[in-house]
Amino acid sequence: MRAYCLVVDGSVIGEIRRGQVVRVPVHPGRHQVRATIDWTGSPQVTVDVPAGSEARFRVEPAGNALMVWQVLSLTGWLRLTFEGVASGPEA
Secondary structure, eight states: OOOEEEEETTEEEEEEOTTOOOOOOOOSEEEEEEEEETTEEOOOEEEEEOTTEEEEEEEEESSOTTOHHHHHSSSSSEEEEEEEEEESTTO
């Protein structure tokens, strides 16, 4: 499986593969998050991260290879789901 790029506030900050968990430190405040692969990816998600907390997301395919319209779209191939904010990295 290929890796998805993780984009925070317009900058690629890392990659994630199926089944992986990646922790990315960010300053407290509002952030724009997106997952991409090649020219396509997920819609952008806005999240407010309080100090001492972490925002949790899940990235997965949004459909299957037979859904051609998703491949042609800039934001239709991946699904980025905000799963909530937890206190600290061990929560």
